[in-house]
Amino acid sequence: xxxxxxxxxxxxxxxxxxxxxxxxxxxxxxxxxxxxxxxxxxxxxxxxxxxxxxxxxxxxxxxxxxxxxxxxxxxxxxxxxxxxxxxxxxxxxxxxxxxxxxxxxxxxxxxxxxxxxxxxxxxxxxxxxxxxxxxxxxxxxxxxxxxxxxxxxxxxxxxxxxxxxxxxxxxxxxxxxxxxxxxxxxxxxxxxxxxxxxxxxxxxxxxxxxxxxxxxxxxxxxxxxxxxxxxxxxxxxxxxxxxxxxxxxxxxxxxxxxxxxxxxxxxxxxxxxx
Amino acid sequence: xxxxxxxxxxxxxxxxxxxxxxxxxxxxxxxxxxxxxxxxxxxxxxxxxxxxxxxxxxxxxxxxxxxxxxxxxxxxxxxxxxxxxxxxxxxxxxxxxxxxxxxxxxxxxxxxxxxxxxxxxxxxxxxxxxxxxxxxxxxxxxxxxxxxxxxxxxxxxxxxxxxxxxxxxxxxxxxxxxxxxxxxxxxxxxxxxxxxxxxxxxxxxxxxxxxxxxxxxxxxxxxxxxxxxxxxxxxxxxxxxxxxxxxxxxxxxxxxxxxxxxxxxxxxxxxxxxxxxxxxxxxxxxxxxxxxxxxxxxxxxxxxxxxxxxxxxxxxxxxxxxxxxxxxxxxxxxxxxxxxxxxxxxxxxxxxxxxxxxxxxxxxxxxxxxxxxxxxxxxxxxxxxxxxxxxxxxxxxxxxxxxxxxxxxxxxxxxxxxxxxxxxxxxxxxxxxxxxxxxxxxxxxxxxxxxxxxxxxxxxxxxxxxxxxxxxxxxxxxxxxxxxxxxxxxxxxxxxxxxxxxxxxxxxxxxxxxxxxxxxxxxxxxxxxxxxxxxxxxxxxxxxxxxxxxxxxxxxxxxxxxxxxxxxxxxxxxxxxxxxxxxxxxxxxxxxxxxxxxxxxxxxxxxxxxxxxxxxxxxxxxxxxxxxxxxxxxxxxxxxxxxxxxxxxxxxxxxxxxxxxxxxxxxxxxxxxxxxx
Numbered sequence: 001x002x003x004x005x006x007x008x009x010x011x012x013x014x015x016x017x018x019x020x021x022x023x024x025x026x027x028x029x030x031x032x033x034x035x036x037x038x039x040x041x042x043x044x045x046x047x048x049x050x051x052x053x054x055x056x057x058x059x060x061x062x063x064x065x066x067x068x069x070x071x072x073x074x075x076x077x078x079x080x081x082x083x084x085x086x087x088x089x090x091x092x093x094x095x096x097x098x099x100x101x102x103x104x105x106x107x108x109x110x111x112x113x114x115x116x117x118x119x120x121x122x123x124x125x126x127x128x129x130x131x132x133x134x135x136x137x138x139x140x141x142x143x144x145x146x147x148x149x150x151x152x153x154x155x156x157x158x159x160x161x162x163x164x165x166x167x168x169x170x171x172x173x174x175x176x177x178x179x180x181x182x183x184x185x186x187x188x189x190x191x192x193x194x195x196x197x198x199x200x201x202x203x204x205x206x207x208x209x210x211x212x213x214x215x216x217x218x219x220x221x222x223x224x225x226x227x228x229x230x231x232x233x234x235x236x237x238x239x240x241x242x243x244x245x246x247x248x249x250x251x252x253x254x255x256x257x258x259x260x261x262x263x264x265x266x267x268x269x270x271x272x273x274x
Numbered sequence: 275x276x277x278x279x280x281x282x283x284x285x286x287x288x289x290x291x292x293x294x295x296x297x298x299x300x301x302x303x304x305x306x307x308x309x310x311x312x313x314x315x316x317x318x319x320x321x322x323x324x325x326x327x328x329x330x331x332x333x334x335x336x337x338x339x340x341x342x343x344x345x346x347x348x349x350x351x352x353x354x355x356x357x358x359x360x361x362x363x364x365x366x367x368x369x370x371x372x373x374x375x376x377x378x379x380x381x382x383x384x385x386x387x388x389x390x391x392x393x394x395x396x397x398x399x400x401x402x403x404x405x406x407x408x409x410x411x412x413x414x415x416x417x418x419x420x421x422x423x424x425x426x427x428x429x430x431x432x433x434x435x436x437x438x439x440x441x442x443x444x445x446x447x448x449x450x451x452x453x454x455x456x457x458x459x460x461x462x463x464x465x466x467x468x469x470x471x472x473x474x475x476x477x478x479x480x481x482x483x484x485x486x487x488x489x490x491x492x493x494x495x496x497x498x499x500x501x502x503x504x505x506x507x508x509x510x511x512x513x514x515x516x517x518x519x520x521x522x523x524x525x526x527x528x529x530x531x532x533x534x535x536x537x538x539x540x541x542x543x544x545x546x547x548x549x550x551x552x553x554x555x556x557x558x559x560x561x562x563x564x565x566x567x568x569x570x571x572x573x574x575x576x577x578x579x580x581x582x583x584x585x586x587x588x589x590x591x592x593x594x595x596x597x598x599x600x601x602x603x604x605x606x607x608x609x610x611x612x613x614x615x616x617x618x619x620x621x622x623x624x625x626x627x628x629x630x631x632x633x634x635x636x637x638x639x640x641x642x643x644x645x646x647x648x649x650x651x652x653x654x655x656x657x658x659x660x661x662x663x664x665x666x667x668x669x670x671x672x673x674x675x676x677x678x679x680x681x682x683x684x685x686x687x688x689x690x691x692x693x694x695x696x697x698x699x700x701x702x703x704x705x706x707x708x709x710x711x712x713x714x715x716x717x718x719x720x721x722x723x724x725x726x727x728x729x730x731x732x733x734x735x736x737x738x739x740x741x742x743x744x745x746x747x748x749x750x751x752x753x754x755x756x757x758x759x760x761x762x763x764x765x766x767x768x769x770x771x772x773x774x775x776x777x778x779x780x781x782x783x784x785x786x787x788x789x790x791x792x793x794x795x796x797x798x799x800x801x802x803x804x805x806x807x808x809x810x811x812x813x814x815x816x817x818x819x820x821x822x823x824x825x826x827x828x829x830x831x832x833x834x835x836x837x838x839x840x841x842x843x844x845x846x847x848x849x850x851x852x853x854x855x856x857x858x859x860x861x862x863x864x865x866x867x868x869x870x871x872x873x874x875x876x877x878x879x880x881x882x883x884x885x886x887x888x889x890x891x892x893x894x895x896x897x898x899x900x901x902x903x904x905x906x907x908x909x910x911x912x913x914x915x916x917x918x919x920x921x922x923x924x925x926x927x928x929x930x931x932x933x934x935x936x937x938x939x940x941x942x943x944x945x946x947x948x949x950x951x
Contacts, residue, residue, distance in 0.1 A: 128560060157541040157562045162534030164506045169543055169560055 001212055002222050009220040012111030013203065024201055024242050028116065032255050035108055036262030037270075039101050044272045047097035052273040055093065059086045109255065110217045114203045116251040117218075118237035120196040126155075126171045127195070128236040131184050132209075133166040137229040144168045147183040151175045152195065166231075184233055191224055193233045208233045313440075315742045315927045316733065317683045317920075319367075320726055321360060321448070321467075322690030322893060323747035325351040325903045327723060336724050339731035343743060343905045351901035353916035354749040356846050357793035357859050358897045360467060360690065361396050363748035363917055364449040369428035370921030370936030374849030376428040378449065379856060380791035382873065389804040390777050390875065392790055394476075396449055396468045397424050413520050413577050422452045422614075427851055429935045430454055431921035432681070436461045440928055441680030445626075445673050446666070448685060448748075451637065453618035464623055465616045466685050467637040472516055472585040472605035472614075477638045479604055481649050482511035482533075485597040494643040500533065500598055509533040511600055513546075515574040516583060527574035527583070531602075535594045540564075542594050549575035550582055561591040566657065569632040571608060584608040586632055588661075590654070601649065603658075606635045630672045633665045640691035645888050652707075652715055652888070655695060663688040663722070667729055674736050681924060686726060693719055693751045697891035702755060702865070705885045739907070742927050746920060747902035754892040756829060757869035757885050758836055758862060759878035760789035766881065767823060776875030783807060787820060787857075790875050792868050792894040794856030795820070817842060817857055824860060829882050836882060838863045838896035848937065861896030868894065910941040 019027045062079040069075035121127040133143045144159045155171040162169070174180070177198035184191045193208050207214055209224040209232030224230050242251050267274060328349070332341040340349070355363040355373070357380065365376040373379045378395050385391040405417035426449060432442040436458045444450075446466030453463045471477055479495045490497045491514075500509045515527035529549075535542040540563040548555045548571060561567055567589040574583040585605035592599035607614055609632065610624020616635060617623035627633065639662040645655040663686070670684050696715040698704050704712035734743060764770035769787040772780035776788045782805035785798050797813060800806040808816060821840040829836050839861035847855055862868070867885075869878050893900045904915050908927075912919075918938030925932060926940035 130558075155541070155560075155562070157536075157539045158560075160534070160536045160539065160541045160543045160560050162543045162545075163537075164508045164534060165532075165545070167543070171560055 008107050025244050028254055032258030033262040036259035037266045040263045040266050040272050042101045043097045046100045049273050052093050055086050055090050059083055116242055118204045119240035120198050121174055126173050129170050130234045131168045132231045133229055134231045142185045142229050145186045149180045189228045191228055191230050206235050206237050314679050315681050316737055318745045319685040320689045320747045321687050322693050323903050324750035328903050331723055337727040339727045343907055346907040347909050349905045350915050352904040354897050354902050356841050356897045358749040358893050358900050361449045365426050366917040367920050368430045370918050370938040371428055372847050374847030374852040376426050377851035378426055380794045382791035384790050386803045397451055416519050424452050432461045434930050444683040446685040456618050462622045463618045469616045469637040471636045477604045479641055479644045480602040482600040518576050520576045529572050540594050548573035551580045563594045566590045584611045604636055630668050645695055659692050692722055693891055694889050697751050705890045706888050743907050745905040749893045749902050750900040751891050751893055752864045754867045754885050754890055755865045757883050758866050759869045759881050760872045762878045763881045789872050792873055793859045795858040797857045835863055836866050864899050867892045908942055915941050
């Protein structure tokens with residue numbers, strides 16, 4: 001998993017380095033375009049294009065038949081039955097390419113999410129971090145140990161230890177911009193987690209550790225060593241807004257809609273049957 | 275069939291993408307149309323602002339912006355409504371007429387068809403035709419509907435501006451819930467006082483404690499115990515939501531708030547789950563002891579397939595140890611998401627929230643009930659009330675940002691709802707405070723007035739000094755030291771027969787008069803009240819007799835008169851609604867007010883008793899004792915302006931003639947005007 005995440009992050013970093021000069025909303029449009037075309041190509045080479053073309057022709061033929069022979073109930077009903085059956089066949093033909101396509105799409109989505117889902121903390125803003133302790137491990141003393149880098153202060157009443165749900169929380173207030181390394185625990189079992197402060201658009205991992213899916217979607221950080229008391233570390237960054245033409249739309253919706261639009265545009269050019 | 279280039283979606287898709295790219299590049303660079311229509315009028319409504327205190331602070335140089343306004347135009351006491359209650363007074367303002375026209379006589383009215391059944395005077399829920407619900411398992415889909423009806427009659431003044439295409443923007447306007455419709459689409463209004471919480475009340479706070487204390491669920495606040503989960507030991511505050519109309523007996527919806535206090539630090543983590551149809555959302559945050567949270571949405575899922583009722587609250591962790599004490603504000607609506615409409619157009623409330631973030635939507639945002647019940651201390655109440663004030667200041671900033679022309683009305687509730695708790699003039703003994711504390715907290719009101727002054731200064735700076743400005747209040751303030759049990763007095767005088775509650779156990783065959791609301795006294799008139807016994811022919815004699823006795827009533831503590839004026843509705847009101855008014859309106863002397871029990875038709879031990887609550891100032895007394903204020907940068911041509919004059923005055927500033935529905939007059943009619951007092 002670490003290797004996969006590292007590889008994806010490298011590709012993501014490279015792609016976003018190229019796009020960096022563009023405004024965020026334009027970056028999202030370009031990525032959606034590339035994603036749409038990429039998914040279309042994956043579809044083309046993983047689906048049975050001949051069979052799909054055949055089924056679509058069948059559907060078209062039956063639609064024509066239904067229109068031409070609308071006075072004949074028998075022909076009309078038979079055409080409709082065939083259209084229904086061909087639609088089911090079309091769905092069946094879509095299963096394999098869809099499943100294959102999902103894998104790169106999720107990876108692309110995760111990389112976009114690391115840049116568009118959250119924004120960095122700003123100077124003076126309170127950011128909560130949560131350390132979740134492994135079942136059976138004691139919170140004290142390592143679980144509630146946090147070494148703060150210079151420039152970050154914590155609330156005088158922290159940490160808040162919630163033993164029943166095995167979490168320890170701190171509220172951090174950064175004093176100046178930068179990328180900080182927070183050190184949880186002590187001695188050899190220290191777990192580091194970055195805290196990013198500023199108004200740039202960096203890659204942000206809100207999580208270290210946790211389930212494999214959470215790691216895949218929300219983290220570019222390595223896994224937590226198995227001997228650590230920590231199950232996961234979460235930095236609760238604020239959500240990022242990426243308005244598109246003045247409308248505040250979640251980046252995921254923009255990605256879905258625009259990638260479909262671009263795929264539809266590219267379909268006749270690439271001669272793909274979907 | 276082969277798709278051709280001609281009928282492919284390339285062209286529209288490219289255009290769409292191009293639009294998005296260009297829009298993306300330009301977003302944030304677009305400029306508003308800053309063209310200003312030629313005429314702008316700004317009205318600042320400060321509920322309960324008192325002319326005596328304003329004069330004192332202006333003379334002391336502490337309200338320079340008010341003083342400047344007064345020097346440019348003038349400063350006058352503003353004759354208030356009879357009785358000087360906010361819903362009545364603001365309805366006078368809205369219609370330019372007295373309660374005989376708009377039909378709002380008190381906070382509480384009675385339904386004569388149901389013999390003294392009390393109801394909230396400004397709006398009511400009208401149930402639709404009863405239909406059997408559709409049943410699916412344990413769930414029921416309600417088939418009938420209900421509508422929310424504004425009970426204020428008469429024509430609001432902005433209708434006359436609306437029909438002439440003059441834009442009107444009103445923020446937190448009292449006595450206009452549900453908001454009246456703008457027929458021509460030029461009037462926007464965010465309703466203020468009268469907007470309920472999500473439980474349908476005027477503000478039910480919820481307070482949770484781990485201390486052993488009896489639970490109480492009342493119409494003005496709930497005090498409950500934190501429960502402890504046996505398996506995990508987690509303390510749980512069960513937040514009560516609205517009734518679930520999708521389940522048979524409509525049990526209340528609830529959301530469990532987990533409270534995880536740290537074992538040594540004065541901090542706790544609060545965790546709860548907002549249930550949704552597709553996915554749940556876990557909400558968690560930390561609060562120090564003595565800290566208020568920001569706004570948090572609390573969602574109530576009515577059935578597994580929806581709908582979700584979205585509300586928002588602020589949490590206040592009073593203490594972590596020795597006991598956990600958690601205060602939760604009433605459930606406010608989420609602006610823009612609720613089925614409950616409290617703005618005109620309905621999207622107006624959401625647009626404001628988009629621009630400035632969430633804000634208190636409930637009409638009575640200040641948590642005075644929690645202070646009355648001693649759940650919040652003076653300092654805690656001040657913190658919360660200041661949050662409301664600061665919300666309003668932010669909203670006014672936004673309102674001025676959006677103001678292009680026409681009328682801008684903005685309302686501040688703080689000057690009223692902080693005064694009810696902190697106002698105390700003179701050296702009399704305060705109901706709950708030492709003389710030093712009474713002085714200290716009275717200074718809170720002075721500071722608040724000074725902050726309003728600063729708000730006015732900033733607003734005028736932004737609007738331009740030539741913009742006509744009216745600063746007005748609906749009434750003033752007075753100490754509230756002694757409570758008058760009107761129902762108790764009526765019972766002792768033999769006019770009323772009931773055991774404990776006029777609305778529940780009155781002997782109507784032996785009752786000739788009863789009290790309800792803060793100032794209302796009704797005869798049990800035959801042919802009007804369902805069980806009336808007083809013949810119409812006896813009415814005048816009886817009213818004269820009761821009035822005389824009330825004016826002769828003395829406080830046994832010091833022999834002072836208790837009642838200053840008794841008004842006959844048919845003499846002081848004019849219009850079609852007079853028939854629904856109380857027969858007499860009791861105007862108490864300064865220092866006195868109707869007792870809390872009297873308002874609801876209940877009895878006290880004595881006729882005049884001490885007020886022993888933190889709610890230590892009021893204005894529901896004789897109207898001449900508590901005038902409001904009027905300041906303007908235009909000179910006014912009369913020496914005795916009244917609330918009902920404000921509406922025709924605003925119309926006059928837009929050259930709209932006074933309509934026949936208004937009994938007030940335009941204050942700027944006579945040109946040069948008189949010298950300011």
